[in-house]
Amino acid sequence: MTAPLPGHTVSTLNALQPVLQVQNVSLEYRTAQRVVRATHEVSFEVDRSDRFVLLGPSGCGKSTLLKAVAGFIQPVAGSIQLDGNPVHEPGPDRIVVFQEFDQLPPWKTVKQNVMFPLLASRTLKRKEAEERALHYLDKVGLAAFAEAYPHTLSGGMKARVAIARALAMQPKILLMDEPFAALDALTRRKMQEELLELWEEVRFTLLFVTHSIEEALVVGNRILLLSPHPGRVRAEINSQRFDLHSLGGIDFQHSAQRIHRLLFDQDIAVGSADDLGFADVRIAY
Ligand SMILES: Nc1ncnc2c1ncn2[C@@H]1O[C@H](COP(=O)(O)OP(=O)(O)OP(=O)(O)O)[C@@H](O)[C@H]1O
Ligand SMILES: [Mg+2]
Secondary structure, three states, X not given: OOOOOOOOOHHHHHOOOXXXXXXXXXXXXXXXXXXXXXXXXXXXXXXXXXXXEEEOOOOOOHHHHHHHHHOOOOOOEEEEEEOOEEOOOOOOOEEEEOOXXXXXXXXXXXXXXXXXXXXXXXXXXXXXXXXXXXXXXXXOXXXXXXXXXXXHOOHHHHHHHHHHHHHHOOOOEEEEEOOOOOOOHHHHHHHHHHHHHHHHHHOOOEEEEXXXXXXXXXXXXXXXXXXXXXXXEEEEEEOOOOOHHHOOOHHHHHHHHHHHHHHHOOOOOOOOHHHHOOOOEEEOO
16 A cells, blocks of 8 residues: 555655655554554555545544544554654644534634634734735635624535635645535535635645545545544545546446445455456555
Protein backbone atom coordinates (compact mmCIF):
# COMPACT_ATOMS: atom_id res chain seq x y z
CA MET A 1 0.00 0.00 0.00
CA THR A 2 2.93 2.34 -0.38
CA ALA A 3 3.06 3.51 -3.98
CA PRO A 4 0.25 5.89 -4.87
CA LEU A 5 -2.06 4.92 -7.68
CA PRO A 6 -1.64 6.72 -11.00
CA GLY A 7 -4.11 9.26 -12.23
CA HIS A 8 -4.48 11.75 -9.43
CA THR A 9 -4.21 15.29 -10.54
CA VAL A 10 -1.80 17.86 -9.16
CA SER A 11 0.03 15.36 -6.98
CA THR A 12 2.14 14.21 -9.89
CA LEU A 13 3.73 17.66 -9.98
CA ASN A 14 5.00 17.15 -6.47
CA ALA A 15 5.44 13.42 -6.45
CA LEU A 16 8.66 13.39 -4.45
CA GLN A 17 7.11 13.77 -1.03
CA PRO A 18 3.55 13.06 0.09
CA VAL A 19 2.00 15.67 2.39
CA LEU A 20 0.94 12.96 4.82
CA GLN A 21 2.51 9.57 5.45
CA VAL A 22 0.75 7.14 7.75
CA GLN A 23 2.82 4.01 8.25
CA ASN A 24 1.66 0.85 10.01
CA VAL A 25 -0.36 2.84 12.49
CA SER A 26 -2.12 0.98 15.28
CA LEU A 27 -4.35 2.98 17.58
CA GLU A 28 -5.84 1.93 20.90
CA TYR A 29 -8.10 3.21 23.63
CA ARG A 30 -7.22 2.12 27.14
CA THR A 31 -9.88 2.14 29.80
CA ALA A 32 -9.60 0.77 33.34
CA GLN A 33 -11.33 -2.44 32.22
CA ARG A 34 -9.83 -3.14 28.82
CA VAL A 35 -7.87 -2.10 25.77
CA VAL A 36 -9.79 -1.42 22.56
CA ARG A 37 -7.76 -1.64 19.36
CA ALA A 38 -9.33 0.86 16.95
CA THR A 39 -7.01 0.41 13.94
CA HIS A 40 -4.40 -2.22 13.11
CA GLU A 41 -1.25 -1.41 11.09
CA VAL A 42 -2.90 1.07 8.76
CA SER A 43 -0.73 2.65 6.04
CA PHE A 44 -1.54 5.27 3.42
CA GLU A 45 -0.08 8.37 1.80
CA VAL A 46 -1.83 11.59 0.88
CA ASP A 47 -0.32 13.70 -1.89
CA ARG A 48 -0.70 17.43 -2.37
CA SER A 49 -4.20 18.39 -3.53
CA ASP A 50 -5.52 14.87 -3.06
CA ARG A 51 -9.10 14.46 -1.92
CA PHE A 52 -8.32 11.34 0.06
CA VAL A 53 -11.26 9.50 1.62
CA LEU A 54 -11.23 7.06 4.54
CA LEU A 55 -14.24 4.79 4.02
CA GLY A 56 -15.39 2.00 6.27
CA PRO A 57 -18.23 0.74 8.46
CA SER A 58 -19.12 2.31 11.78
CA GLY A 59 -16.53 1.57 14.45
CA CYS A 60 -13.67 0.75 12.07
CA GLY A 61 -11.57 3.59 13.46
CA LYS A 62 -11.98 6.36 10.86
CA SER A 63 -12.50 9.13 13.42
CA THR A 64 -9.70 7.72 15.55
CA LEU A 65 -7.34 7.83 12.56
CA LEU A 66 -8.31 11.42 11.86
CA LYS A 67 -7.72 12.35 15.50
CA ALA A 68 -4.30 10.73 15.31
CA VAL A 69 -3.41 12.71 12.19
CA ALA A 70 -4.66 15.83 13.98
CA GLY A 71 -2.29 14.95 16.84
CA PHE A 72 -4.91 14.38 19.57
CA ILE A 73 -4.04 10.67 19.91
CA GLN A 74 -0.62 9.00 19.68
CA PRO A 75 -0.23 5.66 17.86
CA VAL A 76 0.79 2.63 19.94
CA ALA A 77 2.75 1.48 16.87
CA GLY A 78 3.74 3.00 13.55
CA SER A 79 4.32 6.60 12.57
CA ILE A 80 2.53 9.64 11.16
CA GLN A 81 4.50 12.27 9.27
CA LEU A 82 3.39 15.60 7.85
CA ASP A 83 5.73 17.00 5.20
CA GLY A 84 8.35 14.61 6.53
CA ASN A 85 8.03 15.69 10.18
CA PRO A 86 6.60 13.37 12.85
CA VAL A 87 3.20 14.39 14.23
CA HIS A 88 3.26 14.56 18.03
CA GLU A 89 0.62 17.14 18.90
CA PRO A 90 -2.12 19.27 17.36
CA GLY A 91 -0.98 22.21 15.22
CA PRO A 92 -2.38 24.94 12.98
CA ASP A 93 -1.10 23.04 9.92
CA ARG A 94 -3.91 20.47 10.43
CA ILE A 95 -7.46 21.74 10.89
CA VAL A 96 -10.39 19.45 11.65
CA VAL A 97 -13.99 20.07 10.58
CA PHE A 98 -16.33 17.87 12.60
CA GLN A 99 -19.88 16.76 12.07
CA GLU A 100 -21.37 19.01 14.73
CA PHE A 101 -21.55 22.55 13.47
CA ASP A 102 -22.82 23.79 16.77
CA GLN A 103 -19.18 23.92 17.74
CA LEU A 104 -19.31 27.52 16.47
CA PRO A 105 -19.34 29.72 19.61
CA PRO A 106 -22.79 31.38 19.54
CA TRP A 107 -21.64 34.68 21.05
CA LYS A 108 -19.28 35.38 18.14
CA THR A 109 -20.46 36.61 14.75
CA VAL A 110 -19.72 34.54 11.66
CA LYS A 111 -16.72 36.74 10.87
CA GLN A 112 -15.41 36.57 14.45
CA ASN A 113 -15.78 32.79 14.35
CA VAL A 114 -13.62 32.58 11.23
CA MET A 115 -11.09 35.06 12.64
CA PHE A 116 -10.78 33.34 16.00
CA PRO A 117 -8.27 30.53 15.17
CA LEU A 118 -6.17 32.98 13.13
CA LEU A 119 -5.89 35.26 16.18
CA ALA A 120 -5.64 32.53 18.82
CA SER A 121 -2.77 30.84 16.98
CA ARG A 122 -1.14 34.25 16.36
CA THR A 123 -1.10 33.45 12.66
CA LEU A 124 -2.26 36.95 11.72
CA LYS A 125 -2.88 40.36 13.30
CA ARG A 126 -6.49 41.55 13.64
CA LYS A 127 -6.66 43.53 10.39
CA GLU A 128 -5.15 40.76 8.24
CA ALA A 129 -7.26 38.16 10.03
CA GLU A 130 -10.39 40.12 9.20
CA GLU A 131 -9.38 40.41 5.54
CA ARG A 132 -8.60 36.70 5.33
CA ALA A 133 -11.89 35.80 7.07
CA LEU A 134 -13.90 37.91 4.63
CA HIS A 135 -12.00 36.41 1.70
CA TYR A 136 -12.92 32.84 2.68
CA LEU A 137 -16.47 33.75 3.67
CA ASP A 138 -16.84 35.15 0.18
CA LYS A 139 -15.52 31.87 -1.25
CA VAL A 140 -18.20 29.88 0.57
CA GLY A 141 -20.91 32.36 -0.45
CA LEU A 142 -21.44 33.90 2.99
CA ALA A 143 -19.98 37.38 2.57
CA ALA A 144 -23.40 38.87 3.29
CA PHE A 145 -23.63 36.97 6.60
CA ALA A 146 -20.32 38.09 8.11
CA GLU A 147 -22.05 40.00 10.92
CA ALA A 148 -24.74 37.37 11.58
CA TYR A 149 -24.72 35.10 14.63
CA PRO A 150 -24.57 31.30 14.18
CA HIS A 151 -28.06 30.62 15.60
CA THR A 152 -29.57 32.61 12.72
CA LEU A 153 -27.98 30.30 10.11
CA SER A 154 -29.23 27.06 8.54
CA GLY A 155 -27.28 23.80 9.00
CA GLY A 156 -25.75 24.12 5.54
CA MET A 157 -24.67 27.69 6.25
CA LYS A 158 -23.06 26.63 9.53
CA ALA A 159 -21.23 23.94 7.58
CA ARG A 160 -19.94 26.62 5.21
CA VAL A 161 -18.74 28.75 8.13
CA ALA A 162 -16.86 25.77 9.57
CA ILE A 163 -15.23 25.15 6.17
CA ALA A 164 -14.33 28.83 5.72
CA ARG A 165 -12.86 28.89 9.24
CA ALA A 166 -10.74 25.85 8.48
CA LEU A 167 -9.57 27.03 5.03
CA ALA A 168 -8.74 30.50 6.38
CA MET A 169 -5.99 28.86 8.42
CA GLN A 170 -4.52 27.59 5.13
CA PRO A 171 -3.59 24.26 6.70
CA LYS A 172 -1.26 21.78 5.01
CA ILE A 173 -4.13 19.33 5.19
CA LEU A 174 -7.82 19.82 5.89
CA LEU A 175 -9.33 17.02 7.97
CA MET A 176 -13.09 16.45 7.70
CA ASP A 177 -14.96 13.90 9.81
CA GLU A 178 -18.37 13.18 8.27
CA PRO A 179 -18.85 16.94 7.90
CA PHE A 180 -22.23 16.68 6.16
CA ALA A 181 -23.73 13.73 8.04
CA ALA A 182 -26.06 15.89 10.12
CA LEU A 183 -27.57 17.59 7.05
CA ASP A 184 -30.65 16.55 5.09
CA ALA A 185 -30.02 14.69 1.83
CA LEU A 186 -30.49 17.69 -0.49
CA THR A 187 -28.32 20.02 1.55
CA ARG A 188 -25.72 17.29 1.84
CA ARG A 189 -25.60 16.94 -1.95
CA LYS A 190 -25.31 20.71 -2.31
CA MET A 191 -22.46 20.83 0.21
CA GLN A 192 -20.59 18.07 -1.65
CA GLU A 193 -20.97 20.09 -4.84
CA GLU A 194 -19.73 23.27 -3.16
CA LEU A 195 -16.80 21.46 -1.57
CA LEU A 196 -15.72 20.23 -5.00
CA GLU A 197 -16.10 23.71 -6.50
CA LEU A 198 -14.04 25.15 -3.66
CA TRP A 199 -11.40 22.50 -4.22
CA GLU A 200 -11.26 23.38 -7.95
CA GLU A 201 -10.53 26.93 -6.91
CA VAL A 202 -8.20 26.50 -3.91
CA ARG A 203 -6.76 22.99 -4.51
CA PHE A 204 -6.36 22.28 -0.81
CA THR A 205 -5.29 18.84 0.40
CA LEU A 206 -8.20 16.99 1.97
CA LEU A 207 -8.51 13.94 4.20
CA PHE A 208 -12.23 13.16 4.38
CA VAL A 209 -13.98 10.56 6.52
CA THR A 210 -17.30 9.02 5.59
CA HIS A 211 -19.17 5.75 5.87
CA SER A 212 -21.21 6.55 2.75
CA ILE A 213 -19.89 4.74 -0.34
CA GLU A 214 -21.70 7.22 -2.56
CA GLU A 215 -20.19 10.23 -0.79
CA ALA A 216 -16.72 8.66 -0.98
CA LEU A 217 -17.01 8.18 -4.75
CA VAL A 218 -18.28 11.73 -5.29
CA VAL A 219 -15.88 13.59 -2.99
CA GLY A 220 -12.68 11.56 -3.31
CA ASN A 221 -10.05 11.08 -5.97
CA ARG A 222 -8.62 8.23 -3.89
CA ILE A 223 -10.46 6.03 -1.42
CA LEU A 224 -8.96 3.89 1.31
CA LEU A 225 -11.29 1.07 2.31
CA LEU A 226 -11.06 -0.04 5.92
CA SER A 227 -12.31 -3.37 7.24
CA PRO A 228 -14.71 -3.57 10.19
CA HIS A 229 -13.36 -3.20 13.70
CA PRO A 230 -10.43 -3.05 14.21
CA GLY A 231 -9.80 -1.10 11.03
CA ARG A 232 -7.23 -2.55 8.64
CA VAL A 233 -6.57 -1.44 5.10
CA ARG A 234 -8.71 -3.52 2.79
CA ALA A 235 -7.96 -1.77 -0.50
CA GLU A 236 -7.19 1.54 -2.11
CA ILE A 237 -9.20 2.73 -5.08
CA ASN A 238 -8.68 5.46 -7.62
CA SER A 239 -12.04 7.22 -7.91
CA GLN A 240 -10.83 10.18 -9.93
CA ARG A 241 -13.34 9.66 -12.71
CA PHE A 242 -16.46 10.16 -10.58
CA ASP A 243 -18.18 13.36 -9.53
CA LEU A 244 -21.73 14.49 -8.77
CA HIS A 245 -22.66 14.13 -12.44
CA SER A 246 -21.82 10.42 -12.23
CA LEU A 247 -24.53 9.77 -9.61
CA GLY A 248 -27.04 7.20 -10.77
CA GLY A 249 -24.96 6.21 -13.79
CA ILE A 250 -24.29 2.53 -14.44
CA ASP A 251 -20.52 2.79 -13.97
CA PHE A 252 -21.08 4.62 -10.67
CA GLN A 253 -23.57 2.03 -9.42
CA HIS A 254 -21.31 -0.86 -10.35
CA SER A 255 -18.40 0.76 -8.57
CA ALA A 256 -20.52 1.33 -5.46
CA GLN A 257 -21.53 -2.35 -5.48
CA ARG A 258 -17.95 -3.47 -5.92
CA ILE A 259 -16.82 -1.31 -3.03
CA HIS A 260 -19.58 -2.80 -0.92
CA ARG A 261 -18.25 -6.27 -1.72
CA LEU A 262 -14.68 -5.22 -0.98
CA LEU A 263 -15.78 -3.82 2.38
CA PHE A 264 -17.95 -6.67 3.52
CA ASP A 265 -17.02 -9.80 1.57
CA GLN A 266 -14.04 -11.19 3.43
CA ASP A 267 -13.52 -13.95 0.85
CA ILE A 268 -12.14 -11.63 -1.80
CA ALA A 269 -8.48 -12.54 -2.04
CA VAL A 270 -5.42 -10.65 -3.16
CA GLY A 271 -5.24 -10.55 -6.93
CA SER A 272 -8.96 -10.71 -7.54
CA ALA A 273 -9.22 -7.00 -8.34
CA ASP A 274 -9.86 -7.77 -11.99
CA ASP A 275 -12.90 -9.86 -11.04
CA LEU A 276 -14.28 -6.78 -9.35
CA GLY A 277 -13.90 -4.68 -12.45
CA PHE A 278 -11.49 -2.14 -10.98
CA ALA A 279 -8.44 -1.67 -13.16
CA ASP A 280 -6.78 0.46 -10.52
CA VAL A 281 -7.47 -1.10 -7.18
CA ARG A 282 -4.94 -2.48 -4.72
CA ILE A 283 -6.20 -5.17 -2.41
CA ALA A 284 -4.30 -5.33 0.85
CA TYR A 285 -5.28 -8.76 2.13
N1 LIG B 1 -13.06 7.27 23.81
C1 LIG B 1 -13.09 5.96 23.51
N2 LIG B 1 -12.84 5.02 24.45
C2 LIG B 1 -12.84 3.70 24.17
N3 LIG B 1 -13.11 3.21 22.94
C3 LIG B 1 -13.38 4.09 21.96
C4 LIG B 1 -13.38 5.51 22.18
N4 LIG B 1 -13.68 6.14 21.01
C5 LIG B 1 -13.84 5.16 20.11
N5 LIG B 1 -13.66 3.94 20.66
C6 LIG B 1 -13.74 2.63 19.98
O1 LIG B 1 -12.77 2.63 18.93
C7 LIG B 1 -13.31 2.03 17.77
C8 LIG B 1 -13.21 3.00 16.60
O2 LIG B 1 -14.04 4.13 16.86
P1 LIG B 1 -14.19 5.33 15.84
O3 LIG B 1 -15.03 6.36 16.49
O4 LIG B 1 -12.84 5.75 15.37
O5 LIG B 1 -14.97 4.64 14.63
P2 LIG B 1 -15.56 5.28 13.29
O6 LIG B 1 -15.03 4.46 12.17
O7 LIG B 1 -15.29 6.73 13.27
O8 LIG B 1 -17.11 4.99 13.44
P3 LIG B 1 -18.39 5.89 12.97
O9 LIG B 1 -18.54 5.66 11.49
O10 LIG B 1 -19.52 5.30 13.74
O11 LIG B 1 -18.11 7.31 13.32
C9 LIG B 1 -14.73 1.61 18.11
O12 LIG B 1 -14.72 0.26 18.47
C10 LIG B 1 -15.08 2.46 19.32
O13 LIG B 1 -15.96 1.78 20.17
MG1 LIG C 1 -16.51 8.43 13.33
